[in-house]
């Protein structure tokens with residue numbers, strides 16, 4: 001029986017849109033500076049980066065992580081540790097200048113049982129907080145209201161960074 005092929009080269013554009021990046025999204029983001037907007041990458045430093053969480057706990061939720069794919073604090077060098085903590089400071093500065101939080105949660109989760117969504121690549125969460133932000137919506141309906149799009153926030157944080165020379169490592 002003769003085998004016939006259906007030739008439909010125009011489908012490649014569609015198929016490529018279905019292809020998800022393989023592996024770790026943080027490593028993927030760091031390796032592709034040309035896609036910083038798409039990947040919500042705010043700052044890239046020598047050994048670290050800061051990205052906006054696409055699924056934020058609150059508006060302005062940032063992830064600060066080493067460029068290397070390492071899981072634990074134990075794997076970091078002193079230079080990486082210093083840079084990461086400086087970025088926490090700079091992130092708080094940038095958020096304070098833009099969306100004016102009343103407080104912050106800054107934290108690390110290690111292991112899935114501790115809530116780490118991406119246990120292979122450590123990251124520090126910086127979550128802005130406002131008085132009364134645990135409203136009836138989140139406590140009664142498990143629904144969080146985030147009042148600004150991540151794209152708008154990325155633009156706002158970049159503008160503030162440029163204006164104030166952040167990150168000032």
Ligand SMILES: [Zn+2]
Pocket residue numbers: 024025026027028068069070120121
């Ligand atoms: Zn990684």
